[in-house]
Amino acid sequence: MRVAVIDLGTNTFHLLIAETVGKDLKILYKTNVAVKLGEGRINDNIIIPAAFERGVSCLKTFYDTILEYKIDRIRATATSAVRSAENGNDFVKAVKEATGISIETISGDEEAELIYQGVKLSGAIQELSLIMDIGGGSVEFILCDTEKLIWKKSYNIGAARLMQQFFKSDPLSDEDKQAILFHIQKQLTDLFETCEKYEPQILIGSAGAFETFAELVTRKHNQNIAIEQIKTYPFNYDDYIDIAVKLINSTHQQRVEMPGIIPLRVDMIVIATLITNYVLGRCKINRLTLSTYDLKMGVLASQI
Incomplete structure (x- = not known):
């Protein structure tokens, strides 16, 4: 078929x-x-x-x-x-x-469910995990373990939404950065309450921006890895933080010149980095892995 x-x-x-x-x-x-x-x-x-x-x-x-x-x-x-x-x-x-x-x-709930099914197919879920999918319009979070989905929610804080609302400076000013973080903090209250209760130890980033982070890290170390051909990629946490700091402090032109960032993500990757950093910090997580399988693989699984 x-x-x-x-x-x-x-x-x-x-x-x-x-x-x-x-x-x-x-x-x-x-x-x-x-x-x-x-x-x-x-x-x-x-x-x-x-x-x-x-x-x-x-x-x-x-x-x-x-x-x-x-x-x-x-x-x-x-x-x-x-x-x-x-x-x-x-x-x-x-x-x-x-x-x-x-x-x-x-719906946002259905979207989160399909993302979970896609990530599950990749084999990335090895323990109690928080899955995060950063889209342009919404961001989905799924708390799960190897057996089941425990909690899920979709939030209207996608990178395109936040960029249009808050990203007014180049490089991103402290004022714009604080406005974004304040907005995220207000939106994600129940996520942080859930993470405080369950204490997931790893964040699984579903494709998208996390593929860009992986591209930047592998190029930094001259690793010959075709990200689009692998299912998962575990980050060295210090490598991720190093890339994140560079992205947040860079100008638009500097990001244009970074090999590994596709044109669509040149500006939105800054928003994605801010959200990721904030979630890692608030949920006290210092392990990060990529699943290249996301919603579309979940949809595929639903059809077969």
Whole structure:
């Protein structure tokens, strides 16, 4: 059986095509496009016309690819940008008319569940863990162990949202930094209460920004590791902190020139770093690992 998974993120649209033979899973094709659906007015809950058109155009291209692979089943999921936008349903209808693809707009809870299932497939969960997925529109946290999901929640503090609201300086000023941290602190009260109760010892970062952190660390040590081809990557904590300090204090141009940062993340990686640092500090966690498997792998698991 061949399955196509489309993940419509706030920043990036992903297409993953896989084939199942018995219990084996083979990835046949994967790609992503920086659609930037949340560009401009995500905090006003609007998909602006240019982003709307980019999204429809991208899904037309995805559909052409899907036809080539003779797929048995398609599942397309939309997350924060679509579910919070006043014209999100208009976008879903426009895509259906243009391509025949039916988009399922999932809730934050469903998103967290699928992220958990994806990370679980990677083998990253070896003990009581806190999973964190930093998207453009929302950030999901999942507390789990090797047996079960214990607690999960989605928060509207994604990197694109915070960047549009607070990121007004270059390099990031102390004033902007404090405004971001104050906002995060107010939003994540129940997360910190949960972590105080359960005391997870490791943070698992789900793909996205954490792949960028891994790229920067491996390049720093001249390690020849293709991040996109591995399932997990355990960070040396001091290496992560060193990279984090550089990112927070860098200018836009300095980040542009850092090998390992894709153009889409040049500015948003600063927000992602601030959130990650704050969570590590508040939850008293000093171990960090990457799972390259995320929501789309969870969706794939749900189809097979």
